[in-house]
Amino acid sequence: MGDIAIGIDVGGTKALALVVARDGRVLGDVQVATPHDESIGAGTATVAVLADEVNDLCARLGLHANEVPIGIGLPGLVRRDGRLAFAPNLPTASGADLGALLGQALASSMVVCENDANCAALAEHEWGAGLGIDDFVMVTLGTGIGGGIIADGELVRGRSGFAGEIGHMVVEARGVACLCGGHGCWERYASGGAVGRMARVEARAGRLPKMVQRCGGPEKVRSEDVTAAAAEGVDEAEALMKQVGWWLALGLSNLAAILDCGHFVIGGGLSVVSDLVLPAARECLVDLVEGYDARPTITVATSMFGPRSGAMGAALVAFERVS
Amino acid sequence: MGDIAIGIDVGGTKALALVVARDGRVLGDVQVATPHDESIGAGTATVAVLADEVNDLCARLGLHANEVPIGIGLPGLVRRDGRLAFAPNLPTASGADLGALLGQALASSMVVCENDANCAALAEHEWGAGLGIDDFVMVTLGTGIGGGIIADGELVRGRSGFAGEIGHMVVEARGVACLCGGHGCWERYASGGAVGRMARVEARAGRLPKMVQRCGGPEKVRSEDVTAAAAEGVDEAEALMKQVGWWLALGLSNLAAILDCGHFVIGGGLSVVSDLVLPAARECLVDLVEGYDARPTITVATSMFGPRSGAMGAALVAFERVS
Numbered sequence: 001m002g003d004i005a006i007g008i009d010v011g012g013t014k015a016l017a018l019v020v021a022r023d024g025r026v027l028g029d030v031q032v033a034t035p036h037d038e039s040i041g042a043g044t045a046t047v048a049v050l051a052d053e054v055n056d057l058c059a060r061l062g063l064h065a066n067e068v069p070i071g072i073g074l075p076g077l078v079r080r081d082g083r084l085a086f087a088p089n090l091p092t093a094s095g096a097d098l099g100a101l102l103g104q105a106l107a108s109s110m111v112v113c114e115n116d117a118n119c120a121a122l123a124e125h126e127w128g129a130g131l132g133i134d135d136f137v138m139v140t141l142g143t144g145i146g147g148g149i150i151a152d153g154e155l156v157r158g159r160s161g162f163a164g165e166i167g168h169m170v171v172e173a174r175g176v177a178c179l180c181g182g183h184g185c186w187e188r189y190a191s192g193g194a195v196g197r198m199a200r201v202e203a204r205a206g207r208l209p210k211m212v213q214r215c216g217g218p219e220k221v222r223s224e225d226v227t228a229a230a231a232e233g234v235d236e237a238e239a240l241m242k243q244v245g246w247w248l249a250l251g252l253s254n255l256a257a258i259l260d261c262g263h264f265v266i267g268g269g270l271s272v273v274s275d276l277v278l279p280a281a282r283e284c285l286v287d288l289v290e291g292y293d294a295r296p297t298i299t300v301a302t303s304m305f306g307p308r309s310g311a312m313g314a315a316l317v318a319f320e321r322v323s
Numbered sequence: 324m325g326d327i328a329i330g331i332d333v334g335g336t337k338a339l340a341l342v343v344a345r346d347g348r349v350l351g352d353v354q355v356a357t358p359h360d361e362s363i364g365a366g367t368a369t370v371a372v373l374a375d376e377v378n379d380l381c382a383r384l385g386l387h388a389n390e391v392p393i394g395i396g397l398p399g400l401v402r403r404d405g406r407l408a409f410a411p412n413l414p415t416a417s418g419a420d421l422g423a424l425l426g427q428a429l430a431s432s433m434v435v436c437e438n439d440a441n442c443a444a445l446a447e448h449e450w451g452a453g454l455g456i457d458d459f460v461m462v463t464l465g466t467g468i469g470g471g472i473i474a475d476g477e478l479v480r481g482r483s484g485f486a487g488e489i490g491h492m493v494v495e496a497r498g499v500a501c502l503c504g505g506h507g508c509w510e511r512y513a514s515g516g517a518v519g520r521m522a523r524v525e526a527r528a529g530r531l532p533k534m535v536q537r538c539g540g541p542e543k544v545r546s547e548d549v550t551a552a553a554a555e556g557v558d559e560a561e562a563l564m565k566q567v568g569w570w571l572a573l574g575l576s577n578l579a580a581i582l583d584c585g586h587f588v589i590g591g592g593l594s595v596v597s598d599l600v601l602p603a604a605r606e607c608l609v610d611l612v613e614g615y616d617a618r619p620t621i622t623v624a625t626s627m628f629g630p631r632s633g634a635m636g637a638a639l640v641a642f643e644r645v646s
Binding site: 076077085086134135147149151152154156157158159160161162163164165166168169170171172173175180181182185189247250253254255257258259260261262287288290291293294295296 | 399400408409457458470472474475477479480481482483484485486487488489491492493494495496498503504505508512570573576577578580581582583584585610611613614616617618619
């Protein structure tokens with residue numbers, strides 16, 4: 001069975017599972033809602049749902065769940081041994097060893113875990129928008145910002161396996177409070193979630209009258225409303241997306257300074273509307289990157305696999321570590 | 324001659340050259356002022372001084388300059404091929420291939436260049452405060468902030484060799500202007516140079532009366548005055564050094580999030596007074612690092628070789644790349 005693996009991307013709201021061939025083809029998929037129930041033990045509810053999901057996929061394709069390597073991509077600090085050490089967006093699984101739990105549920109010894117954005121970086125490096133590029137950063141723009149760093153062709157994992165938490169890089173000292181407990185984290189300004197937050201700040205201050213009217217009040221403006229309005233050409237929504245592009249470029253510039261990566265791959269939910277953000281971000285990089293003119297061109301590409309790159313990369317991790 | 328190399332650390336004000344044995348012992352040293360004369364060609368004046376310096380050292384130790392591998396550590400963006408692509412603090416050498424020029428001057432084919440903080444990181448990793456540690460960042464606090472990143476036991480060089488420009492990570496969006504052309508760079512808040520700058524800002528606003536009196540006016544307060552006063556226990560100088568410690572911790576936290584390095588080695592001029600800064604920085608890390616409690620302890624150590632680590636690392640680069 002060395003030519004097929006299952007990759008699961010567990011997000012705060014949904015869990016996507018894919019059956020992936022070694023060459024990157026997707027042979028089957030299923031998506032379920034992520035449960036949030038801690039009363040029966042950290043991760044227990046999540047694992048029950050994931051086990052059903054895997055069994056469902058396997059039944060459809062005539063596979064046995066305990067004969068296929070399985071990788072799980074998780075949002076948060078995933079230790080090198082697979083345990084989810086800290087997950088602000090998945091508190092009911094924080095601290096759990098989901099790999100071991102799912103292995104027990106499926107009677108499988110072939111389950112491994114990795115950070116979701118690290119998975120996405122590996123998938124894009126192997127099959128997608130980072131193919132053949134030795135130094136790049138995967139940036140996933142969802143509720144927050146996740147990251148996976150490829151340096152000299154290898155994933156940077158760090159001491160405990162926690163590297164790539166780029167969304168919690170502070171870009172505004174003493175700035176907006178973050179779920180992680182810090183202030184001024186990049187993801188408060190440049191993620192999908194940040195679009196809605198910043199729009200509501202503007203709306204409360206009496207700006208964005210068109211958006212407030214469309215949504216029925218300043219508190220009702222959500223990210224999706226802003227991106228939809230910007231796509232329709234509503235000027236104030238377009239302007240806000242350009243602001244998000246500036247903040248995105250600011251963090252990318254920091255990463256370029258620290259890592260000298262010449263390439264970024266942008267994924268996650270917000271990448272679906274990359275036309276509204278990336279042109280502004282690319283333009284702003286010119287002023288924000290230290291010594292821009294002394295460097296070769298820095299490219300900002302859209303993820304090849306969009307919302308699927310995390311699950312695809314989880315399958316790749318399974319291929320490489322347990323098959 | 325494979326057991327001896329010369330390492331030169333070229334700073335904005337002085338150039339230190341060392342003769343170093345393969346085991347890290349320093350066999351000889353000389354220091355000269357860095358010239359600033361661009362009229363005769365980028366880097367020409369610098370190279371003339373470095374050639375004299377090397378010849379002087381070699382004469383003293385009975386060596387031939389063209390038989391000893393030579394490494395040069397440079398402040399700025401050093402390309403993988405050795406050219407100094409961008410150097411805000413060494414404008415008269417910016418763009419020059421100092422390795423080739425010095426090689427010509429000494430009739431030597433054994434001269435290589437590397438970023439100065441990368442050199443320092445390599446020296447601390449091989450012989451000093453980073454010995455045996457696979458994931459750490461060298462942070463040099465001088466006029467600015469330099470950095471060298473060791474990930475999984477290897478120096479992170481990046482696409483062009485420019486990785487580690489951590490001083491130009493923006494930590495205060497639209498903050499204080501930086502020599503690099505950007506705004507809000509970390510080195511404007513946490514370097515040796517930042518101590519004086521922040522003290523003058525405070526003094527102009529009518530604060531720091533004791534410092535203003537000691538120095539004879541708000542504009543006359545320099546970094547050295549603040550560190551001296553703090554060492555004597557002057558309360559307002561101590562408070563300012565604690566502020567610097569907070570800013571230092573902020574940048575370290577960002578690096579810990581991005582790279583998951585569990586160890587920092589602090590070098591450069593300001594590290595000489597590390598007792599005034601590092602205790603506050605260590606304390607602030609607890610609140611600033613994302614998921615601090617989920618991580619193993621993060622250590623902040625002082626450089627083993629102080630202002631010599633750059634030159635020692637330059638010698639190490641010479642050993643590894645040309646001997």
